[in-house]
Amino acid sequence: MSKPESLEDFYRNKFDQVPANLQKDTGHFNVFRVEDCFHKKVSPPVYARRDFYKFSLHRGETIYHYADKSIRVSGTALMFFNPRVPYTVEILSEQKSGYFCIFKEAFFTENIRGSIRDLPMFAPGGKPSYVLNEQQDQHVSQIFEKMLEEIDSDYRFKNDLIRNYVTEMVHYALKIEPSETLHQHNDANSRITAVFNELLDRQFPIESPGQRLAMRSAKDFADQLSVHVNHLNRAIKETTGKTTTGHITERIVSEAKALLKHTNWNISEISYCLGFEEPSHFNNFFRKQADLTPTAFRLY
Known part of the structure; x- marks a missing residue:
């Protein structure tokens, strides 16, 4: 199996360039709309570990290969991925829409009680998949839109505000009963x-x-x-x-x-x-x- 995908690998694959300050930004955070990441031909996603966290909201028919599981979702799902578990995402729908954010653990080091890796969705055996209804989709989408608005702003304390938005998303998800439909694979x-x-x-x-x-x-x-x-x-x-x-x-x-x-x-x-x-x-x-x-x- 290949080495974990780094943030540098991610940016090169998705956008053909790496942010100039990436090496210095140990607490890196960024947020994207899914549709903005399919503007060019990119390599198929690889089942592998990443060295960063990722929260994603995808709409449509999707299969998440996560650890030894394959989770099939029809509709909207909020997924939480962490550096300890390999994964890949198969988007089966022609219409690709949603959001995702990526960040290093250092982004939260001093702002979450304990460690982010101790959150239930990242605990060993934890459920990473949260299927959303239309109202829940709207609520989580609004949080992502707020992060998108702040990421490009000049607000001095924008990172504190973004951390609050991500924390809000985590707690909103924890109030939802995790649900997953295992898609059986012979392998x-x-x-x-x-x-x-x-x-x-x-x-x-x-x-x-x-x-x-x-x-x-x-x-x-x-x-x-x-x-x-x-x-x-x-x-x-x-x-x-x-x-x-x-x-x-x-x-x-x-x-x-x-x-x-x-x-x-x-x-x-x-x-x-x-x-x-x-x-x-x-x-x-x-x-x-x-x-x-x-x-x-x-x-x-």
């Missing part, structure tokens, strides 16, 4: 397996003694993918014939062997990098998998 297990493999591979190689694995268990990966661990385990097993833990173990053992052979780091440093609390735990793990202690393998 759902393959999709979640591919995402799991991408998350696993992204942790390697270990390039410095200070680097440490963040995800070492099936539950760690399930939380990142916003799915139940049993669902992840079943999908991985059905697709590959091996368990989730087996894949993780093989990758850790492979990296351990590379570090033992190609670095001069001591056993404690390698143990730390691979996420073990104590060198003795790493020794026992490696001996069980490789039939040699780490020290013996290094000398072998």
Whole structure:
């Protein structure tokens, strides 16, 4: 799976240019009308992670591929996408209308209690899809129009006002019962397996003694993918014939062997990098998998 789409990638694909101040704008925010983004031939949307948040309102026939799910919507839907979960959007209607906004987490760092990633629609297993009736569509559309009006204004505190509008949209959505119609795909297990493999591979190689694995268990990966661990385990097993833990173990053992052979780091440093609390735990793990202690393998 490809690397996450960056804001630079987004602007190049949609508009053939990147805003001059994008690199300096760590709290970047922008808002668009959907119809303004189809003025030229663009590459088909790719099922991948992005390194920014996106809220979108689409009207018509749409399929949202999100984590291991495909959500089919006829009408208007408000969707919340986050950097931890891969997604793509298929717009099936000829008439393309709606809105979306994109932003980095830093845009909200000091303005939302806790973290934006803790909001219910971004929590592991949370429902990102909110189907709107005509009245709700009008209300959310008005919020987007207010953001569009402010984004180009000279108002000194416009970002504070825009944050308030986005927060209003979040709370308006939370008052609506999330609804989703799952559109079954034969490749759902393959999709979640591919995402799991991408998350696993992204942790390697270990390039410095200070680097440490963040995800070492099936539950760690399930939380990142916003799915139940049993669902992840079943999908991985059905697709590959091996368990989730087996894949993780093989990758850790492979990296351990590379570090033992190609670095001069001591056993404690390698143990730390691979996420073990104590060198003795790493020794026992490696001996069980490789039939040699780490020290013996290094000398072998």
